[in-house]
Amino acid sequence: MIRALLAIVLLAAMGLVAPAKAQDLQTILQTHAEEVANPGRRSVGVVIDDLIASGLPQVAEFLQNWQSRDVVQDEATGLFYYAKPLRDVDTGETVDLPDASLSEIRPNGGVRKVIGGALVQFQLSDPDPTRRIDALDAIARAPDPDQIEPLEASVNGEPDAAILERKQALVAMLKARFAGTTEDRVAAIQSLSGTLSLDARATLNQILTTQAGVAAMLPDDVNVARILSPGNDISEVEAYGRLVDAGLAPARISNAAIKEALAANIDGGAVAGIPVHDLNTLDRRFEAYTRLADQGLVAPTTTDEAAAASLADHVFYEAYTEDDAAVTVAAEAVLASIERNVALNQTADLALDAMSLASIYFLAAIGLAITFGVMGVINMAHGEFIMMGAYTGYVMQQLIPDYTLSLIVALPVAFAVTFGAGVAMERLVIRWLYHRPLETLLATFGISIALQQLAKNIFGTQARPLTSPGWLDGALVINEVVSISYIRIAIFVLALIFLGLILFILNKTRLGLEVRAVTQNPGMAASMGINPDRINMLTFGLGSGIAGIAGVAIGLYAKVTSEMGADYIVQSFMTVVVGGVGNVWGTLAGASMIGTLQKGIEFLNPSNTLAAQTYMILFIILFIQFRPKGIVALKGRAAEA
Structure with missing residues (x-):
């Protein structure tokens, strides 16, 4: 033995023994040529183990082609190639073997399943996050106990926090169903107690199948x-x-x-x-x-x-169907806990939807609350001012391609356009109809029809897009149950800004002081030098301008058509009446109540929105019977109207 070693060393020193060459994929395949060409489910594991142990980057591609039956063998040389087109398994380069006799390698279903399990191990550690997610999706669609080991092996090196969390949850779900001992299965089931995942609930329901x-x-x-x-x-x-x-x-x-x-x-x-x-x-x-x-x-x-x-x-x-009673007891307890958490989160999600809808109704109704409360005018054309604001936003986007900048410009422009339209309407029509509610209702209803037809003549009958900026795309996802779109968040924030702005105007400015004076006692306000006629004009213009801004916000969320105002006029009047005529806080309370009520009814009866609207109106009619002045009753002229 010593002499042989000395001989090898001497030959190496003389350059007669070449250094060891790094192993390539073809060499490994030739070592197991018979098994690669005619694989069996029980024996193919030896080939796969050697391929994985080699650490060669081309192993994953070979497994994919082997599984999809895209590998051929040259019968003369025994070498393996990829088919369609013919390529070298190591370099991937196209080869030309015109006279070769090639035989297809066709592993059966059982072998392909084993290869697929090995392939998952490569995909779970792929540098591309998309491929790792695809591998997790594949495991979730067809869970198998053989996937536990490669999935666990990929957890430690996972750099992405979201993918890591999903891997850990998937390991727990697989162990809950397929782990070898009762203790491991129960531990895996209990680890799912804090999740809201639909996959986790499906896993527990499978365990609890009867x-x-x-x-x-x-x-x-x-x-x-x-x-x-x-x-x-x-x-x-x-x-x-x-x-x-x-x-x-x-x-x-x-x-x-x-x-x-x-x-x-x-x-x-x-x-x-x-x-x-x-x-x-x-x-x-x-x-x-x-x-x-x-x-x-x-x-x-x-x-x-x-x-x-x-x-x-x-x-x-x-x-x-699960024989182990300890497993089913644990699954029942954890599933009950998860369902309680889901119910709580569904309630939170419903509350967010209700707040979002309430903010939309508040924006739509606040202008009507001001004009109705101060002037006692039933303005049936209020919805058309919302429509005018939405179309103003659309026109601004045609003039300014930058959606963010066009939105910033559209808000003041919409206010100016609808403020001017409101002042013109008050000067030309409303001022002649004070204290004549029926005539005012009919006149404003006619104006609303005229404005709708004018919008159809200008913009057509098809809906026009009012596109939100890119930073408003998507949604804020809190968990798998609770989420809210960024547009709804923006509308909610805008509603809060308007609430603060209107309270500031009414409480901290001379105009607000005069408006409140005219609201409470117009005769006394006139004797103090305040011109009620001027205040009525400005107030009507202010309410119309706010409706225009609301139209821009609503247009980002809803369709922009000539009839869009009709979708909000009824809710606006209900909001004002339920909350308390002419009161900002009452309008907020009314919007919150109607938004919550509507979402609650829709949750209980999701398949029939028309029935939900009917139930809501019936409830509001009953509410008005018991509290005719609304949630926050206003004192003064509005209360007497």
Whole structure:
């Protein structure tokens, strides 16, 4: 041995022994050439282990092609190549073998499954996050116990926090179903208690899958989920059907079927020895049928009393398909905990939706609340001012391609346009109709129709896009249950800004002081040098301008059409009336109440939005009967109107 080693060293020193060459993929494949060409499910693992141990980057591609049957072998040389086109397995370069005789490598389904499991290990550690996510999706679609080990191996080196969390959850779900010991399965199930994942709930529901059973006595070898009581938990008809299906009782047939069977077996004026003229009662017919059944001529049946006795003599139950009771107990407890958390988060999500809808209604109604409260004018054209603001935003986007800048410009421009339109409407129409509510309602309704037609003539009947800036795309995702779009958040913030701005104007400015004075006592305000006519004009213009800004915000969320104002006029009036006419805080309270009520009804009846609207209106009518002045009643002229 020593002499051999000395000889090798001497030859190496003389340059006669070449240094060891790094192993390539083809060399490994040639080592297992027979197994690669004709793989078997039980023996292919040796090849895969050697491929993985090599650490070669081209192994993943080979496994993919091998699994998809895109590998061929040159029968003359025994070398393997990728097919379509013919490529070298190491370099990936196209090769030209015109005279070669190539045989396709076609692994069967079992081998392909083993290869797929090995391939998942590579994909789970792929540098591309998208491929890692695809691998996790594949595991979630077809969970298998063989995936636990490669998935666990990929957890430690995962750099992405979101993917790491999903890997850990997926490991827990796989172990919950496939781990080797009860302790490991229970521990994995308990680790899912804090999640809201739909996949986790599906895993626990799979563990808690039940199947119906019936027996004379409750079996000792089944994991019973619950005992069923015929007539309470299960109908007696269904319970007896289970007895029949299990071969524990004869099937029951109708009286008509008994008559047909007897008629078919009349022999010499009698049936089973009973004369036909004696078959005039149900008991005698049943007796004859029973004799036929004993002779094997008809299917056996039973009486009501016998059926009731059979039901009483058997136990009906539902048993878990999972035999381990400790696992099902843990799964039941964790699933109940998850469902409670889901219910709480659904409530939070519903509250966010209600707040978002309330902010939209507040923006739509605040201008109407000001004009209605100060002037007592029922403005049916208020929705058209919202529509005008939305179309103003659309025009600004056509002039200014930058959506963020166009939105910033659209807000003051929409206010100016609708403020001017409101002042013109007040000067030309409203001022002549004060204290004449019916005429005011009809006049403003006519103006709303005219404005809708004008919008159709200018912009057409199709909806126009009011595109939100890129930073408003998407949603804020808090967890798998609670999320809210950034547009809704922006509208909510805008509603808060308007609330603060209007409170500042009404409480901290001379205009606000004069508005409040005219609201409370117009005669006294006039005697103090305040011009109520001017205040009415400015107030109506202010309310119309706010509606225009609301239109820009609503246009980002809803469709912009000539009829969009009609979608909000009813809710706006309901908001004002429920909250308290002419009061900012009342409008906020009314919007919150209506938004919450509408979302709550839609949650309870999601398939019928029209019914939800009807229920909401009925509730508001009842509410007004008990509190006609609204949630926050206003004192002064508005209260007297």
